[in-house]
Amino acid sequence: MVRRTGSADLPLHTGRVPLWLAGRMATLGSVICQAIVEHYGRDELLARLAHPFWFQAFGSVMGMDWHSSGITTSVIGALKRGLDPIKDEIGVYVCGGRGRHSRRTPDELNLLGDRIGVDAPSLTRASRLVAKVDSAAVQDGFELYLHGFFVTREGRWTVVQQGMNGGSRQARRYHWHSGSLSSFVDEPHAAIEGPEQGEIINLTDRRAEKSRSAQLDLLADFGPDRIVKELLAQTPSAAAPSDQLDLPHLIMPAHHDVRSSDVFTRRLHGTLAAAAERGPVDFPELLLTPGVGARTVQSLAMVAEVVHGAPYRFQDPGRFSLALGGKDRHPYPVPIKVYDETIAVLKSAVQKAKLGNSELLAALRRLDDQARRLEKVAGGPSLEAHIARERTRSAEYGGLSVFGWEGSAADAPKSAATDPIKRQTAR
Incomplete structure (x- = not known):
C-alpha cells in the first residue's frame, strides 16, 4: 500500500556543495546506509528515508546546512554517488535527482528492470x-x-521529492513509501515538510475518498494526464481542510545559527556523557589520537543515533549538526580531521561485520544505548558554551567551511596541499 508519511518546510537556499564536502558526504552517507541495512535490513532504510525528521537529521550529521532546502538535493546526490559502487551488494538503488536527472527516472527504472528483474513498468x-x-x-x-x-531489489520503494515557492523563498519536501508503516499515521505521504501557505487543495485527504475513487477509474481508462485534468476541474469543496497536519510535519527556521530553542540540550548532554564513559572502553585505540580521538567519539555517538534512533529522537534535527558542523560555519566549521576519523571507524565497523565480526558495530550501538540512559541524569555545558568551545578548537580539528580553513594556513591538515577534495573550498 502506497503511503504518504510526512512533510517538511525549509528555507530556500542557493549555492552548491563544495567538492571537499560532497565527496565526504557520499562516503559517510553510504556507510551509514550500509550500517542500517546490516542491522535492520533494506526495508528499514526505506522507512527512514521516508521520514522527514530523520532525513533532515541525516543531512545535518553529514555537515550540510542543518535547516536548508539544500539538504534534500545534497543527500539524494550523495547517496546516488556513494551507493552506486555497492548497489548490487546491498540491493538498494537510487534513481532520479534534481532537474534533468528527475526526468531520467523512468529510463533508469527501465534499465534497472532489465538488469535485476524488478517490475519496471509498475x-x-x-x-x-x-x-x-x-x-x-x-x-x-x-x-x-x-x-x-x-x-530495493524486492521492488519496494521510497520517493523523496521537493518543490519550491520562489515568492516565499520556501521549499517543501514530500515523502512517499510503498509499504504499510505502523510507525506513521494513516495517510499516503510519509512526510511533507513546510509551513502553511494559505489554502491547500489536497485530494489525498480521507474526506476526498469519492473523488479519488472516480479518478482511479479515469486512470484505468485514460492514464495519469487525464487524471490531472479532472483533478484540476474539481471544486475546492472536494478537498476539505486537511488531516495532513497529523502527519510528521517538520518546519525549519530561517535563522542560520543553531539556537537553544532548536536543540534538546539534555540529549546533547547524554551524548557527551556517553562518549566520555563508553569511549575508553570501546574505542581505546581511537583515543590514543591526541585531541581528535575523544572528539571523534562524540561524533560517532550522534552518527550511532542516526543508525539506531526511533522516530521521536529526530524532533530536533539541528542537534545532529553538532556532530560534524556545517559548510557555512553553522554551528561551527566542519572538523575535517574528525570527519575523516568518523568515516574510517564506520567503514571499518561495516567491513568487519560483513566478515562476521560485528563487535565494532555493536560498540556503536552500545554508545547510543548509553547516551539514551544518561540523558536523563547527565549535566553539561549550555549549547552556546559547547558551540563556543568547538569554534575555539576548530583549527586544531582542521576546521573548514566555504570561507576557507580556520586559523592560519599552518593549521590546515598537511594533506590539504595535495588533496584536491580538501583544497576545494568554493561554493
Missing part, C-alpha cells in the same frame, strides 16, 4: 503518479524540481 507508473499528486492533486504553491526514487 515502478515507473508509481513514480509518475507520485509526481502528479504532489504537483497537481496537492495545489500548495510549490513547483516540483527534484524527484528521488529509492528502490
Whole structure:
C-alpha cells in the first residue's frame, strides 16, 4: 500500500556543495546506509528515508546546512554517488535527482528492470503518479524540481521529492513509501515538510475518498494526464481542510545559527556523557589520537543515533549538526580531521561485520544505548558554551567551511596541499 508519511518546510537556499564536502558526504552517507541495512535490513532504510525528521537529521550529521532546502538535493546526490559502487551488494538503488536527472527516472527504472528483474513498468507508473499528486492533486504553491526514487531489489520503494515557492523563498519536501508503516499515521505521504501557505487543495485527504475513487477509474481508462485534468476541474469543496497536519510535519527556521530553542540540550548532554564513559572502553585505540580521538567519539555517538534512533529522537534535527558542523560555519566549521576519523571507524565497523565480526558495530550501538540512559541524569555545558568551545578548537580539528580553513594556513591538515577534495573550498 502506497503511503504518504510526512512533510517538511525549509528555507530556500542557493549555492552548491563544495567538492571537499560532497565527496565526504557520499562516503559517510553510504556507510551509514550500509550500517542500517546490516542491522535492520533494506526495508528499514526505506522507512527512514521516508521520514522527514530523520532525513533532515541525516543531512545535518553529514555537515550540510542543518535547516536548508539544500539538504534534500545534497543527500539524494550523495547517496546516488556513494551507493552506486555497492548497489548490487546491498540491493538498494537510487534513481532520479534534481532537474534533468528527475526526468531520467523512468529510463533508469527501465534499465534497472532489465538488469535485476524488478517490475519496471509498475515502478515507473508509481513514480509518475507520485509526481502528479504532489504537483497537481496537492495545489500548495510549490513547483516540483527534484524527484528521488529509492528502490530495493524486492521492488519496494521510497520517493523523496521537493518543490519550491520562489515568492516565499520556501521549499517543501514530500515523502512517499510503498509499504504499510505502523510507525506513521494513516495517510499516503510519509512526510511533507513546510509551513502553511494559505489554502491547500489536497485530494489525498480521507474526506476526498469519492473523488479519488472516480479518478482511479479515469486512470484505468485514460492514464495519469487525464487524471490531472479532472483533478484540476474539481471544486475546492472536494478537498476539505486537511488531516495532513497529523502527519510528521517538520518546519525549519530561517535563522542560520543553531539556537537553544532548536536543540534538546539534555540529549546533547547524554551524548557527551556517553562518549566520555563508553569511549575508553570501546574505542581505546581511537583515543590514543591526541585531541581528535575523544572528539571523534562524540561524533560517532550522534552518527550511532542516526543508525539506531526511533522516530521521536529526530524532533530536533539541528542537534545532529553538532556532530560534524556545517559548510557555512553553522554551528561551527566542519572538523575535517574528525570527519575523516568518523568515516574510517564506520567503514571499518561495516567491513568487519560483513566478515562476521560485528563487535565494532555493536560498540556503536552500545554508545547510543548509553547516551539514551544518561540523558536523563547527565549535566553539561549550555549549547552556546559547547558551540563556543568547538569554534575555539576548530583549527586544531582542521576546521573548514566555504570561507576557507580556520586559523592560519599552518593549521590546515598537511594533506590539504595535495588533496584536491580538501583544497576545494568554493561554493
